[in-house]
Amino acid sequence: MSPDSDDRNALSWFFTGMRGLLSLPALILLTSIVGFSAFALESGLTRAEAVFMSLAIWALPAQVILVGSMAGGANIAACFLAVTLSSIRMMPMVASVVPEMRTRRTPIWLLLILSHFIAITSWVFAITTLRNVPREYRAIYFAGFGVTLTLTGTLVVGVFYDIVSGFPPVVAGILFFLTPVYFNASIWVSAHQPVVKIAFVMGMILGPTLALVTPQFDVLCAGVGGGTVAYLIDRARRKRKRVGQEGRR
Amino acid sequence: MIAEYWTFIVIAVAGFLATDIWRWLGVFTGNRLNEDSEALYWVRAVATSLVMAVTAKLIVFPNGTLAGTPLWLRVGAAGIGFAVFLATGRKVGIGVAVPMALLVAGLWWIGF
Numbered sequence: 001m002s003p004d005s006d007d008r009n010a011l012s013w014f015f016t017g018m019r020g021l022l023s024l025p026a027l028i029l030l031t032s033i034v035g036f037s038a039f040a041l042e043s044g045l046t047r048a049e050a051v052f053m054s055l056a057i058w059a060l061p062a063q064v065i066l067v068g069s070m071a072g073g074a075n076i077a078a079c080f081l082a083v084t085l086s087s088i089r090m091m092p093m094v095a096s097v098v099p100e101m102r103t104r105r106t107p108i109w110l111l112l113i114l115s116h117f118i119a120i121t122s123w124v125f126a127i128t129t130l131r132n133v134p135r136e137y138r139a140i141y142f143a144g145f146g147v148t149l150t151l152t153g154t155l156v157v158g159v160f161y162d163i164v165s166g167f168p169p170v171v172a173g174i175l176f177f178l179t180p181v182y183f184n185a186s187i188w189v190s191a192h193q194p195v196v197k198i199a200f201v202m203g204m205i206l207g208p209t210l211a212l213v214t215p216q217f218d219v220l221c222a223g224v225g226g227g228t229v230a231y232l233i234d235r236a237r238r239k240r241k242r243v244g245q246e247g248r249r
Numbered sequence: 250m251i252a253e254y255w256t257f258i259v260i261a262v263a264g265f266l267a268t269d270i271w272r273w274l275g276v277f278t279g280n281r282l283n284e285d286s287e288a289l290y291w292v293r294a295v296a297t298s299l300v301m302a303v304t305a306k307l308i309v310f311p312n313g314t315l316a317g318t319p320l321w322l323r324v325g326a327a328g329i330g331f332a333v334f335l336a337t338g339r340k341v342g343i344g345v346a347v348p349m350a351l352l353v354a355g356l357w358w359i360g361f
Contacts, residue, residue: 052257063264070256079264090271090275092289115273185345196294204304207303207305211310227295227297
């Protein structure tokens with residue numbers, strides 16, 4: 001194959017990835033980003049700050065936590081701690097996609113750049129569609145989707161920033177409700193292992209409960225505590241299953 | 250000068266760096282971390298619990314306009330919507346549309 005047709009192929013996979021922008025999860029994400037820009041405005045962020053935040057972080061929960069911490073007057077170290085704790089999940093998310101996305105020749109710098117575009121929506125996109133793409137075009141295919149989604153999402157923040165302020169306040173509130181219900185559904189759908197579903201329920205119960213008990217460390221306690229309990233329940237379940245299988249033998 | 254750009258510095262350090270170090274660590278470990286390792290099970294469970302705690306708090310203790318709406322309505326809309334989502338084959342579109350419709354209908358009904 002000539003290098004020329006190789007380039008055309010790569011470009012066409014990039015555009016195929018871009019077309020994922022018209023999928024339902026991407027459209028829901030873009031709408032819930034409208035809710036985020038309303039939240040940013042209500043919390044006193046300028047348009048430039050909100051746009052910069054979308055591009056620099058590209059993870060809605062982290063953005064919501066950072067805006068909330070900043071609005072609450074937390075210092076930079078406390079903001080860093082709160083955000084970094086919520087972003088720990090990025091590590092297993094990225095780690096589970098990378099082996100599927102790379103070839104033996106994919107340079108690490110490219111993977112480091114592409115990892116920035118992995119968030120819940122693009123992660124679900126990657127684990128469900130990458131296997132249908134020839135391995136050598138997976139990175140460019142994901143770049144087509146991930147980069148386009150991030151840039152479009154950031155554009156939405158910039159454009160809707162003051163459009164939302166012209167809406168009746170209840171509209172911004174209703175749009176903001178999109179974010180949690182979207183996370184509920186999409187995280188449950190992407191949970192292939194029972195441990196993730198148990199952890200889902202633990203976090204759901206412990207988050208609001210601990211917010212009443214320890215408002216400052218609620219998310220950390222709910223994450224580490226609920227996650228560890230979920231892990232132990234799942235480990236006991238797996239052990240029982242193994243014992244059961246051996247017993248039958 | 251610094252005061253003018255302080256918010257951007259906070260976003261770059263407490264936002265970008267705080268998030269992307271985990272993405273970078275994910276790239277470096279992606280090849281070595283076994284999909285079935287016990288450590289990954291635990292990390293996944295903690296990560297999911299953390300995100301869901303944040304999500305549940307957005308419903309129970311929201312910011313802005315939603316804070317003035319009744320708690321039963323938000324929890325009811327999200328809960329019933331999630332039940333419908335589970336009962337109808339787990340389509341993300343339904344999981345979003347049903348709670349949103351319930352919230353809007355509820356707000357209209359109580360005359361919010």
